[in-house]
Amino acid sequence: GQQVMQIPQYQHVQEGEDFTTYCNSSTTLSNIQWYKQRPGGHPVFLIQLVKSGEVKKQKRLTFQFGEAKKNSSLHITATQTTDVGTYFCAGYTGTASKLTFGTGTRLQVTL
Amino acid sequence: DAGITQSPRHKVTETGTPVTLRCHQTENHRYMYWYRQDPGHGLRLIHYSYGVKDTDKGEVSDGYSVSRSKTEDFLLTLESATSSQTSVYFCAISGNLPGNTIYFGEGSWLTVV
Numbered sequence: 723g724q725q726v727m728q729i730p731q732y733q734h735v736q737e738g739e740d741f742t743t744y745c746n747s748s749t750t751l752s753n754i755q756w757y758k759q760r761p762g763g764h765p766v767f768l769i770q771l772v773k774s775g776e777v778k779k780q781k782r783l784t785f786q787f788g789e790a791k792k793n794s795s796l797h798i799t800a801t802q803t804t805d806v807g808t809y810f811c812a813g814y815t816g817t818a819s820k821l822t823f824g825t826g827t828r829l830q831v832t833l
Numbered sequence: 834d835a836g837i838t839q840s841p842r843h844k845v846t847e848t849g850t851p852v853t854l855r856c857h858q859t860e861n862h863r864y865m866y867w868y869r870q871d872p873g874h875g876l877r878l879i880h881y882s883y884g885v886k887d888t889d890k891g892e893v894s895d896g897y898s899v900s901r902s903k904t905e906d907f908l909l910t911l912e913s914a915t916s917s918q919t920s921v922y923f924c925a926i927s928g929n930l931p932g933n934t935i936y937f938g939e940g941s942w943l944t945v946v
Contacts (some may be wrong), residue, residue: 731873755934764923764937765876810875812935820891821927821935823868823876 724749724815728824735831741801743827745794745811754787754794755821757810765810801831835936836860839924845944852911854941856924858904865907866925866935867891867899876923882907914945 725748735741745754753772757765769778771787771794778785784797794811811824836859846852856865866881868891878891880899888899896918898910911918924938 728875764939767934767936770934812876820878820881821866822878825873825875 724813724822726811726813726822726824728809728811728827730827731825732828733830735801735829737803737831737833738800741798741805741829743796743809743811743829745796745813745824747792747813747822749815750791751813751815752791753814754791755812756785756794756796757812757823758807759810759826760807763807798829801829803831803833805829806831835926837924837926837936837938839922839938839941841941842939843942845946846914848915848945849913852914852943852945854909854922854924854943856907856909856938858907858926860926860936861904862926862936863904863929864927864933865901866927867897867907867909868923868925868937869893869920870923870940871920879909879922911943914943916945919943919945 728745755770756768758768759765769785774791775789776787782799786795798805808826808828810826812821838857840855864883867879868876870876877893879893879897880891882888882901900908922941925935927933927935
């Protein structure tokens with residue numbers, strides 16, 4: 723079945739440092755979505771990428787979708803303590819109705 | 834936040850007992866999902882529904898059953914709870930087309946002792 727892996731599993735940065743998480747799928751994705759889950763909370767949708775090579779920005783967050791549509795990345799510039807949480811990528815394959823989530827990257831930011 | 838209510842939010846139950854978790858939505862969305870979240874495993878799909886009385890299995894469906902008799906309600910039943918089913922369970926919904934964004938409920942914390 724489809725597998726979606728994320729690296730790293732955990733990263734601890736100091737406030738102001740940059741952060742990147744990488745997402746890799748075993749199969750080609752029709753789109754990729756990113757979610758953020760604060761500690762004790764539920765996952766919340768951040769963004770969706772659909773096109774091969776697509777790049778989208780949300781303030782300090784930059785999202786990329788690979789040319790082969792099998793990988794993606796999320797980069798945060800100058801992290802803040804409000805960025806703390808677990809970031810998940812998730813992808814659909816073809817016309818599947820099931821969204822497969824990556825294993826997640828937990829980000830810890832300290833002052 | 835999307836109109837999704839999960840109940841109960843917290844439950845402790847004994848091994849071997851049946852447990853039902855309820856998800857109620859007010860968005861009239863077609864798709865509903867049950868995920869479980871465990872450390873090191875991320876979010877894993879248990880079952881999903883694509884319409885009233887239309888359900889299908891996810892990647893970790895053993896030991897679970899679901900029912901959807903109305904658009905707004907999706908029930909997850911643990912037929913005979915085991916300690917390995919101790920987890921956080923999230924209900925989620927998405928719109929009428931495959932590939933739509935998923936919106937999550939606040940989660941149900943289940944402990945099986």
